[in-house]
Amino acid sequence: MSQTENQPRIIVETGVDLRVAEIIEPVLGTMDYLLVRVRLLNQNGLTLQIMAERSDGTMTVEDCEAISMAISPVLDVDDPIDKAYHLEVSSPGIDRPMVRKSDFSRWQGHLVKFETSILIDNRKRFRGKIVETNDEGFTIERDQVAYGEAPSVTIPFTALSEAKLILTDDLIRDALRADKLAKAQAANQNGDDEE
Structure with a gap:
């Protein structure tokens, strides 16, 4: 386990963004990804932007797809956002x-x-x-x-x-x-x- 993997984020979200982070961070952890940031943005209607990465800092398109497929059902069950939204998973850049x-x-x-x-x-x-x-x-x-x-x-x-x-x-x-x-x-x- 790398030093980064068990290190908590020092900058965290508030409100709905924090609720989403609390729901998806354990899922990402079991998949060996680190949550970087969650943002709910008013673009293209409503967009839920999730930034994540592997502990070595890499992130591929396949990683983004895997995360999206893993967190979508969890977010559907907990339903922290009361409107329709687009899910966007990306690397931090x-x-x-x-x-x-x-x-x-x-x-x-x-x-x-x-x-x-x-x-x-x-x-x-x-x-x-x-x-x-x-x-x-x-x-x-x-x-x-x-x-x-x-x-x-x-x-x-x-x-x-x-x-x-x-x-x-x-x-x-x-x-x-x-x-x-x-x-x-x-x-x-x-x-x-x-x-």
């Missing part, structure tokens, strides 16, 4: 939401933008490169420093309300490299299983 402590260590060195629930250094919105992480929080080096602000700031995980990676060439390169490595490791494991 390269410029992904950051929802677990491990996301911050995994993507250390990359740009992130985020909001806090409380004022930190007289602001709630931040943007910068993740330079350090620990169990309590993470430190960023700001890419835009206003007069009188320190060039780096440490954010406790308990203060986060939303966080997302910023798409850069470096992020694309590292994400593609990580995906290629994960696929090679999966192929090696499958080859070992067949012997």
Whole structure:
């Protein structure tokens, strides 16, 4: 079991989104997927967007289909949404939401933008490169420093309300490299299983 698998999300939903997350997260767990985010959106009527991934960060179209087929009946039984909706299952993408402590260590060195629930250094919105992480929080080096602000700031995980990676060439390169490595490791494991 990887460190990510048993790590709870530090940023979670509210309202109906939270109810859906509570219903589907155990199902995803039994299938070895991690829930990233649930959002009920007013697009194409009503769309229930589920973001998930494997513990190694990969996600295929087949994975999305498997999740959709597994959670649809569960959502039909519990029926947390009282209107008709479209179900959309996807990967978190390269410029992904950051929802677990491990996301911050995994993507250390990359740009992130985020909001806090409380004022930190007289602001709630931040943007910068993740330079350090620990169990309590993470430190960023700001890419835009206003007069009188320190060039780096440490954010406790308990203060986060939303966080997302910023798409850069470096992020694309590292994400593609990580995906290629994960696929090679999966192929090696499958080859070992067949012997």
